Amino acid sequence: MNTVLIQLLQIPVPKDIPLEMPLPHWLLVALLIFSFLLHILFVNLMIGGTALTLWAELLGLRKKEYNDVAIEIEKTVTLNKSLAVVLGVAPLLSINVLYTVYFYSANAITGLFWISIIPMVIVAFLLGYWHKYTWEKLRNNKSLHIAIIAGATLIYLFVPFIFLTNINLMQFPEKWASVDGFFSAMTLANVFPRYLHFITASFAVTGLFVFWYFGRRSYEFEKNIPGFSRYEIRRKAMSLAFGASIAQVVFGPLLFITLPTEGIDWDLVITIGIGVTAAVFAMVWMWNSINAEEHRMEKYFWPIVLALTITVGFMGTGRQLYRANALQPHQEVMAQKTAEYLQLVEEAKLAAESGEMEKAENIAMAGEKLFEQNCVVCHQEENRLVGPPLKEIVPIYEGKKEALIAWIKKPGKKRDDYPPMPGFTQLSEEKLESIADYMLKL
């Protein structure tokens, strides 16, 4: 979409916030990408960990040994979810600075759901603790215990929708006018593929995490999970990661196809391409790891992590590239409009200032002039002329402007040793005012 079209389509173009960026643009972008990926890593682990806990406990209904697996996985969620929250603040700050207008507009349009992220996540966290600390107490009430963690899982599965809807909506100002609230924003083309892509990634990441966590030498596996061998569980974890990665072969392209074309260019295609290539390597190694003997499965782990880090890094960059491309024309129009507006503000300010000065001057000037034209012939400052001097008559009307005006219009007869003063009915109300103002200021 080009800049002319934006104006023709009358896409809303707000004005930007007229303040300097705190850091150079590239640095903010780098901070945004990096801190966002870190945040998402722990969000993945929080969602995946909770879902796996539920899954293992469900399996535990058939085979008791799975309960230990559930308990052990659940333990990791406590720290991961706290990190997910606190690490979310940095990307939030950065996106707020970089895309203030777009992000906040999307927030406002989906407002009720956006703010309800707070209570929803609080409830999910509390359910998580409740579940974690009642394995003993609710041993004989499995359905309740499972319902608790299922509740938490459902919330975790829903909240990403809100985030993704916002992130998607902010990229398309042309859609803002046609969207009414959260649900209609959710149905914009790209949201569901994004969601599937994200949730699947959560399981891939969590699978790898569990593989690592249970494989650490310091981890007393036989004591904590007596019903399984270390090899068995780790193989399952790696299989989960592999299965989820295979699913991305479907969801990834689906996401790409449904992207509105306005942000796609060759840079983006190449960036995503590199990410995909690295992912292919990771998947081959995962397959090898699953089929390897116990002591050999380990050796694929770090290469896989490295390859996926590359994938995620490039995908994260691609995501940012797309956003930058999609918004660029709009940002240009916005910058132009902001500059024009600031110009107007400046002009109005100057005009108002000089206008006020002129007005103030006019009053003072006009008063003085009128007095000179009409009154000086008979009234001097110090000395008596035809009429009494100003130093005598001004104090009489201190604070009584109305009375003074009344006198000028229609003077009375006061002093016996003076002639009567003529009335000034020909002067307009305004002129009388300014004469009176002038005199009372003396």
Added chain:
Amino acid sequence: MDFPIFHLDFMGNRWLIAMIAILHVLINHALAVGFAPLVTLMEYRGYLARKTDLEQQKRWDDLAYKFLFVAFVITTTVGAMTGVGIWFSAALVNPASIGSLIRVFYFAWFTEWIVFVGEVILIVIYFLTWKKSNRSDKAKRRHIRFGLILSIFSWITMAVIVGILGFMMDPGNWLSDKTLFNGFTNPLYIPQLLFRTPLAMIMAGCIGLLLVAIFAKKDNPIRPKAFRFVSIWTLIWVPHVVIAGLWYYYKIPDLMIGNLPVALGTQLFQAWYDKLFYVMFGAVGLAVIIGLWTLFNSRRIPKWLMVLPIIGIFIFIGMFERIREFIRKPYVIGEYMYANAIRVEDYPLLQKDGILPHSTFVSVSEVTEENKLEAGENVFLVACTRCHTTSGINSVVNRFERMYGKGNPLNVDAMKTYMRSMHKARYYMPPFPGNEKELDALAYYIKSLQTFPRTIEGAQLNGTPAVEYDIEKIKEHIKK
């Protein structure tokens, strides 16, 4: 003006932020800053008892762990999320101001965030390593030392945040010099910090008493001791809070009211302020009474009574934060931006051209005879809804009726006269930002609200106004 307008027409937008922010402050003060040292001290108390009586040590340790458990669960759920919630709600209600603040205070917030991350990690570690630390004396000693570090860190977090807030509150600074250091040299900083510290400790004590009553059952041999322990903790901080409170109390007016140029603002402030004084001494007094009572006779005291000082202090903190907010009015950013999110600088232009032509997300951009009501509604949305609703909390209709007599039909001319000088009449309101035509439309709209009350929805339900395409122009463009 430049953001789709989020609006809650019943609760009012200010309450959304206030609720979340006050909850956050309460949890932070009581359960993080206050509880960290209280729990550490309790753990240490158990450790000291180990020589004489192992059973006792276990019970102290158990109780301390339960204290921490409560603090941990609440701070890592409600506490952490309301911290983020302040951002979310402020960004919804007043995006222009929070957007501006972030640009200028990016580093301040980054610092605050780093400290926050540190605090969360420390409390998670302190909590999760508790059980393991009971393996040996050495491990316990290390754990207690860790608790001490956590206590200091929590306090530093508060000290940093108070400094940053102090800076942002201080009108004038924003425009002249933007170094963060100012927040800490601000003459109010030290009194405020010295005041908040003992207050946090007392809050922790009051909640602690309640927790002892809940967790140490009647047959627990350390119950009376624990009561005494926590009540002494609470009472020790009382003189501090009184002295620092008085200091702070006498410091605020000369420094802050200096900014309220209108006598009326000052009067109103004084009324609030006196109330605050009584509530503070009432709340602390309650804490003292309950503290002394449990100290001398913990057996007789009913549980529900212990809830009273907690509520008292909560009310006090709520009022305290509200006054601080009030002092800031009519600005959100001192002397730079009014609470209606319009910059002071923009006023001459807007009062000349009107606000509608310069607003992006309004449904009409000019007042005409035909669209007067709709225009009035738009003006209301832009100029008044950050603080008022149509018929909910702080409803405009109500406010006008209160002035002109309940039930009397509102008079458009009288309202216009009032709104022309609303900033002079009530200093905490910004001046009316639009032009004469808009003023007229607004008054007309408010009057219509009195006759036909109706709510207005914000962008979260209504979306943003649709625009009409000029098809011909687009065709032309495509041809080219």
